[in-house]
Amino acid sequence: MGQSVSRRVVTATLVAGTLDILSAxxxxxxxxxxxxxxxxxxxxxxxxxxxxxxxxxxxxxxxxIHFAIMAVMVAFFVIVADRLPVLKTRWVMAGIGYGIGLWAIMSLVVLPMRYGFHPFKPLGLAEQFFSHIVLVGLPIAWFARK
Incomplete structure (x- = not known):
């Protein structure tokens, strides 16, 4: 039997949130x-x-605030993954896709609304994709699958 939703959300939030803030x-x-x-x-x-x-x-x-936002992002994915089992069976692809989606929301919507649009630089873009995919999306998907 799988872990409870709350346990997966808390664990993934602590792991992904810590990795993300350390990269920042x-x-x-x-x-x-x-x-x-x-x-x-x-x-x-x-x-x-x-x-x-x-x-x-x-x-x-x-x-x-960082961890609160991360908890919302994690809870969303865990709840959706419980309803769409393909997100658990194909968790690597789901994590990559979710990381890219989170990057898009943060970089193309949230940050421009708060600070205005900043042009992307190749190194900065690579760092952002690494953080959002490897340090956030994949750990969230991994914990959601349990």
């Missing part, structure tokens, strides 16, 4: 910026632009 920290450091400011930027999407002026409590709020 690495890419932030490579860009020569501070991860705390990246987390404040996440918080500012909900708390407003002045949040970036806050302290470590705002960065923690950004981390919490």
């Amino acid at each position: 920290v690495v890419y932030t450091l490579i860009a020569g910026k501070q991860p705390i400011n990246m987390l404040k930027g996440l918080a500012s999407a909900v708390l407003g632009d002045d949040a970036v002026k806050g302290g470590s409590e705002i960065a923690l709020a950004g981390l919490g």
